[in-house]
Amino acid sequence: MRTGLGITLVTLLTLCGFVATPLPAAQADVVDVLGLWSGGELRDFQDVVSPWEQKTGHTMAFVSTRDLNAVLTTRLEAGDPPEVAILPNPGFMHELAEGGKLVAVDTILGMNRIKRDYTRAWLELGSYQGKLHAIFYKASSKGTIWYSPKNFKTKGYSLPKTWKEMMALSDAIVSQGGTPFVIGAESGAATGWPLTDWIEIILLNQAGPEIYDKWVDHEISWTAPAIRRAFETLGRIVHTRKYVYGGSAGVLATNFINGTYVLYTTPPGAYMNYLGGFAQGFIKKQYPNLRPGEDYAFFPFPIIEPRYAGGVTGGADVIVLTKDTPGARSFIQYLSTATAQEIWAKKGGFIASNKSVKLDAYPDAIAQQMALQLANAKIFRFDGSDLMPAKVNDSFWKATVEYVNNPAGLDKILQSVEEVATEAYEK
Amino acid sequence: MKGGVSIFKKGGLIPWLYMGSALFFLTVYLIYPILDTAYISFLGKDSKEFTGLDNYWYIFTNTDMVGALKNNLLWLVLFTSITVSLGVIIAVLTDRVRYEAAAKAMIFLPMAISFVAASVIWRFMFEFRPAGVPQIGLMNAILSYLPGFKPIAWLVNTKVNNFALIGVGIWVWTGFCTVILSAGLKGIPVEILEAARIDGASEWQLFWRIILPMMRTTILVVATTMVIIVLKVFDIVYVMTNGNLGTEVIANRMYKEMFHFREFGRASAIAVILLLAIIPVMAVNIRRFQEQEAIR
Numbered sequence: 087m088r089t090g091l092g093i094t095l096v097t098l099l100t101l102c103g104f105v106a107t108p109l110p111a112a113q114a115d116v117v118d119v120l121g122l123w124s125g126g127e128l129r130d131f132q133d134v135v136s137p138w139e140q141k142t143g144h145t146m147a148f149v150s151t152r153d154l155n156a157v158l159t160t161r162l163e164a165g166d167p168p169e170v171a172i173l174p175n176p177g178f179m180h181e182l183a184e185g186g187k188l189v190a191v192d193t194i195l196g197m198n199r200i201k202r203d204y205t206r207a208w209l210e211l212g213s214y215q216g217k218l219h220a221i222f223y224k225a226s227s228k229g230t231i232w233y234s235p236k237n238f239k240t241k242g243y244s245l246p247k248t249w250k251e252m253m254a255l256s257d258a259i260v261s262q263g264g265t266p267f268v269i270g271a272e273s274g275a276a277t278g279w280p281l282t283d284w285i286e287i288i289l290l291n292q293a294g295p296e297i298y299d300k301w302v303d304h305e306i307s308w309t310a311p312a313i314r315r316a317f318e319t320l321g322r323i324v325h326t327r328k329y330v331y332g333g334s335a336g337v338l339a340t341n342f343i344n345g346t347y348v349l350y351t352t353p354p355g356a357y358m359n360y361l362g363g364f365a366q367g368f369i370k371k372q373y374p375n376l377r378p379g380e381d382y383a384f385f386p387f388p389i390i391e392p393r394y395a396g397g398v399t400g401g402a403d404v405i406v407l408t409k410d411t412p413g414a415r416s417f418i419q420y421l422s423t424a425t426a427q428e429i430w431a432k433k434g435g436f437i438a439s440n441k442s443v444k445l446d447a448y449p450d451a452i453a454q455q456m457a458l459q460l461a462n463a464k465i466f467r468f469d470g471s472d473l474m475p476a477k478v479n480d481s482f483w484k485a486t487v488e489y490v491n492n493p494a495g496l497d498k499i500l501q502s503v504e505e506v507a508t509e510a511y512e513k
Numbered sequence: 514m515k516g517g518v519s520i521f522k523k524g525g526l527i528p529w530l531y532m533g534s535a536l537f538f539l540t541v542y543l544i545y546p547i548l549d550t551a552y553i554s555f556l557g558k559d560s561k562e563f564t565g566l567d568n569y570w571y572i573f574t575n576t577d578m579v580g581a582l583k584n585n586l587l588w589l590v591l592f593t594s595i596t597v598s599l600g601v602i603i604a605v606l607t608d609r610v611r612y613e614a615a616a617k618a619m620i621f622l623p624m625a626i627s628f629v630a631a632s633v634i635w636r637f638m639f640e641f642r643p644a645g646v647p648q649i650g651l652m653n654a655i656l657s658y659l660p661g662f663k664p665i666a667w668l669v670n671t672k673v674n675n676f677a678l679i680g681v682g683i684w685v686w687t688g689f690c691t692v693i694l695s696a697g698l699k700g701i702p703v704e705i706l707e708a709a710r711i712d713g714a715s716e717w718q719l720f721w722r723i724i725l726p727m728m729r730t731t732i733l734v735v736a737t738t739m740v741i742i743v744l745k746v747f748d749i750v751y752v753m754t755n756g757n758l759g760t761e762v763i764a765n766r767m768y769k770e771m772f773h774f775r776e777f778g779r780a781s782a783i784a785v786i787l788l789l790a791i792i793p794v795m796a797v798n799i800r801r802f803q804e805q806e807a808i809r
Binding site for chain 1: 769
């Protein structure tokens with residue numbers, strides 16, 4: 087009796103399984119898109135896509151996941167890839183291109199227009215073996231230190247232009263009983279990335295772009311003096327008593343989104359917060375009444391080494407084609423245009439990678455300022471950890487976390503990243 | 514030949530027909546994947562070249578992996594011993610009160626929550642705010658009433674983070690142990706207990722000399738089940754710390770190797786080791802279970 091029931095159940099389940107398996111897209115008009123966006127970001131993206139849906143008759147089916155690498159890997163291995171994937175970093179894109187999982191988009195998009203609309207830096211980053219494999223979409227500057235102009239004014243603080251000035255300002259804040267910085271490094275499974283952003287921008291401004299590039303390509307060791315110095319420079323902040331909100335434990339236990347709120351409490355929990363341009367989105371959502379430019383604003387990362395003044399790092403989402411269908415072609419073609427990018431730019435929280443997008447498309451002064459910062463950067467480099475193999479990236483996240491917790495172990499920590507990197511770059 | 518015919522005559526084919534579908538699914542969904550995983554574990558990153566025992570060598574020499582193995586051991590000892598002993602204690606104590614059902618339901622309740630949800634809840638419980646700011650995490654909020662209070666970053670402080678995670682596991686699983694052990698306890702004939710009481714045994718003696726020995730097989734089954742569960746522990750670590758700051762465990766490591774680093778060989782090798790570690794426990798578990806059935 088029980089066996090019979092079991093068989094019935096198994097049969098039922100199998101049947102359901104067969105029924106539930108999506109049929110292969112016979113018509114190309116549903117474009118399956120896999121990405122990280124959800125909530126507000128996804129709504130904004132849907133608004134970007136609607137005009138395309140109306141015009142072409144295709145529709146987008148967006149699948150949102152927080153664990154994109156895992157889901158995409160599984161679907162690729164199972165032979166059931168989505169048409170389009172929106173990756174958070176080019177490192178993963180290069181790994182996929184190497185594995186032959188991506189469709190080159192150069193002929194699809196038409197390189198003449200693309201070369202007119204995008205700077206060379208973006209195109210080079212999106213190419214594999216000389217062919218364009220990706221479009222960079224939602225860019226963000228990572229050269230922004232957020233602060234409250236109102237709080238600075240009340241206390242009579244002026245904006246620091248150099249690292250030294252920033253340290254002097256910090257001492258002044260501490261002597262008046264305040265806390266200079268808040269750093270939120272907690273981000274669930276990706277804990278540590280806000281700290282790697284710190285290391286990257288310090289390295290770029292301290293050791294210069296040449297060393298930075300060598301470091302990204304692993305042509306210099308992780309134990310090199312320049313890398314060590316970048317870590318120690320960050321250590322100057324996280325390990326100085328009263329410099330950070332909650333001390334070093336506070337750095338690791340504070341969520342990066344919650345960290346941005348700390349500046350705007352009364353009395354302020356801290357005065358400065360280094361985090362990418364996307365922080366504006368968090369601030370706006372939590373405190374809709376704060377006025378950009380008056381209640382919150384950012385100043386550019388201070389000069390460490392005058393030779394390398396104005397070094398800015400930044401990131402962007404990467405759109406790749408994982409399956410070649412007419413709908414998918416038309417989709418990526420549309421997203422690469424200035425028209426499509428302007429729609430999101432107007433909503434805020436979005437810096438266009440397409441340089442034909444006009445400055446007045448941005449909704450406020452802060453967003454314009456960020457777009458300008460990216461466009462006019464004297465030295466621009468992509469977020470380094472995002473360019474590294476996943477393994478090295480993960481190990482880098484971990485290393486910064488370990489370093490905050492245990493500054494004395496720096497040599498050993500860097501050595502262990504070096505070991506992972508040596509292996510990962512071997513091939 | 515003759516034997517074959519007689520089996521057929523006894524209707525020997527019918528059971529095979531019934532078992533056939535089950536066997537088919539077992540082979541396709543269990544045996545084949547196991548063999549394939551074992552095979553892949555001897556191949557390189559993208560399963561193309563044969564690399565011998567390299568992947569296994571990596572598991573036992575890589576610092577992160579060794580750390581994960583050590584943590585699994587810590588989980589094994591603490592999680593198993595505490596869930597089972599708490600289970601016994603609660604089963605015995607609730608047996609003597611009128612609101613037994615309500616009490617057991619309370620303790621069993623966490624089992625109804627998915628582990629991911631439980632982990633998210635506990636992240637709030639362990640929430641850290643610097644001293645001087647109102648604590649929103651329950652653990653630190655309770656501590657804040659103590660004199661000389663300093664908030665503890667539960668998931669960050671390497672002295673406590675592993676214990677914090679194990680605590681969550683215990684919170685989830687104690688209910689399961691309690692329910693099974695309580696059933697075992699009810700199986701002890703009242704006559705024996707009565708007889709012992711008449712002979713003048715104290716309740717303490719009753720517990721150690723009669724209840725515990727008679728629950729032995731149940732306790733063993735529950736303990737081995739807990740061992741199997743703890744060896745596979747993943748969700749709690751993945752959600753709460755992702756193995757940062759010395760909290761890594763092997764299952765989480767396997768997930769990372771597989772899905773983030775795309776190291777199929779290493780991930781498979783970890784899976785094989787996990788399987789090999791679980792098999793003996795599983796065997797004990799099944800044997801004890803059969804013994805227990807036989808007693809009934």
